[in-house]
Structure formats: structure tokens, C-alpha cells
Amino acid sequence: MQALILKDFYVMWKQTRIFLLVILVFSAIPGSFNAVFAVIYSAMLPYTAMAYDERSKWNQLAAMMPYSDRDIVLSKYAFGWLFLLAATVASLVLQAALSLVWPAAGSASPAALLLALCVSVCVLDLTLPLMFRFGTERGRLLMFFIIFLVCGSAGAVAGIAPDLNGNAYFALTLSAAALAAVVLTVLSVPFSIRLYRRKRR
Template sequence: MIALLTKDILTLKKVGVKFAIILALYAVIFSSSGGVAFLSAFIIIFSAMLIVNAFAYDELSKWDTYALSLPVTKKQIVLSRYLLGILFDTAGFLISILLALAARKLDSELSLIIYCFFAGSLFIMALMMPLLYKFGTQKARIWLIVLFLAPTAGAALLKNLGINFSALSSISNATAELLTIIFLPAALLLYIGSYFLSCWIFQNKEI
């Protein structure tokens, strides 16, 4: 398991260096202009999206075919990729916290933003990884665009049909706080469920 994680980290080493350079540039630009919230969101989402690169490199090198000749199971291969996703996402979360502390901008509002983006990125990965295992990186990207555009398109359609969304503004602060608190646990549960779905897809996939 550790060897599989190490392989992915070493494979993404060059991407990580480029990310560090971009991060340093954005940190100078947005920290000086007060855009720490945007920078935090960028770091967390970009960290989560690194997992797509890991899948892409594996496809190019036909890694899965080679990996199955090693003393590892398909479930272990999938588990290592999900652990990698958590590792990257948590790293992005911690970097965001440290940058906010360094910029002396870590108040309750920014903490909430970072928390929501951390949970949201887990939610995105939970939806994304079964698609990557099922369709591969190229086709999965198309499905992801469709998936994330669907709520926007649906909301626009309902609005055109005259359905009023003003009732959403009447949600109490207590309800809003509760929804925020359960966002991360719900995302974690979805992530665990996504792992089992990816295991099932990978088990039945011909390689």
C-alpha cells in the first residue's frame, strides 16, 4: 500500500513543482490584494484535481496491467488511490490554513469558506473517481462537465417555468449552521461509498 502511494507521489513530482510555483505566484498576487479566500479555494480544489493526473499517467503507462502482476489486489489499488485523494486534499486544506494564518486573515468567515471547500472537494472526488475508473480520464472529463452543469441547467429551467426559489432565503440560521456542520461528514460518507463503487467497477473491468 505504501509502495503504491509512493509511486503516485513520485509520478506527480513534476506536477507538484509546477503547482508550488503557481501557488507562490498566486500567494503574492492575492495575499497582497486581500483575496485570501480565493487563494484558499484554489489551493484546495487544485490539490483535489491532482488525482486526475495520477489516473492519466497510469493510462499512458498501462500501469494497471503491470500492477496486477504484482502481489497486490484490485481493492488495494483502488484504496491507495482514494487514500492519495484524501492525502492531497488534506494537504491543500492545511496549506490554506497556514497561508491564512501567515496573512493574518483567518477569521470565522474565512475558516467557514475553507471548511466548505474542503468538504466540497471531497464531494467532487467522490463523484469523480468512479467515473475515472469506469470511463478513463478523457471520457470522464466529459461526464463531469455534464454532471456539474446539470444542477445549473436544471435551476435555470425551473426558473423559466416560473418556479419561485425565494423560499430558500427563509431558511433559519440554525438550519444553515446544521447543514454546514453535516456537510463534511456527509462528504466523507459519500467518499467511502464511492470507494466501494470504484472497487466494484474495477473488479469487473477487463484490463
């Protein structure tokens, strides 16, 4: 599965460097919404990798290679998780540096970014099965739903995190979000594997 993740990374780096640069730029812009949006927006990277797979007929080639359906599906989830974690760490570092250099600008709190990470995993878990079922070409309308979900989630997290930061309810909110991410992941991965197998038949 490591080779599959590396394959997706090389494709993304060669074809969509600007996409990665946009995430990095948003991570460095002052304000909670921008950093939170960068984290949640990273959840869309697996869909781009899947689109390139479909255009290059990668799935037909993968069927002749020693990769199980589980490896192929799980590699897309792991690819998304790695970029979500990278975007979160980058936002934490850049926002912390920004707060030291330019305190008046205002920066995203670690509370907002941790909550954004949990929400991003939930977005990934809800939308990846749809992409495995319909594909990126037939699922173009789903992209509007995904974009709406990403932007709405970023706005909601950026809006409530400052009020919850340091509040007694924050621990409860973050715990609930983390639990939702774990539960959805446990349900989403095997469901996506079943959908992928059904689509290949």
C-alpha cells in the same frame, strides 16, 4: 498501499511540479475564493495520476504484482485525501499569516476552508468512480464536468462561507457537508472497486 501512494507522489512531483505550485500560489493569494479554489482544485490530482498510469500501462504491470483491486482503488482515494488535507493546512497557515501581515487584504476564514475540505471530498467521491469506469482517455468530456464542478463548488463555498461564519447555521451547514462527505465516501469506494474489477475483465 503505501507504496502505491508514494509512487503517485513521485510521479506527480517529477512530472507536474507546476501543478502543485499553482495550488500553493492560490493558497497564498488574499481572498476567500482563491484559497477555497486551491483546496477544491486539489481534488483533481488523482485524475492526473490516473492519466499517467494509463499512458505508462501501469495497470497491466500492477496486475502482475501483489496488489489487490482494493489497494489500487483505495490508493487513489487516499492520495486525493492527503493532498486535500495538505492544501487545507497550507491555506490555513498562509491565510493566517497574510491576515497578520496585511489585515486590509482580507483572507479566507477557517470556516470557508473547512467547508471547502468537505466539499472537495464530495467532489472526489462523485467523480472518481466515473474515471474508473471510463478512464482518463475516454473520459475527456467528463473533465469538463469535473472542472465545472470544481469551479462551481469553489464559488459557492467562497460565497456562502463569509455569511455563515459565526452564524448559528454554520455548524449545521458544516455538519451536513461533513456527513455528506462520509456517506459519499462509504458508497463511492466500494462502487469504484466494482467498476475497476469490471473494467479489468
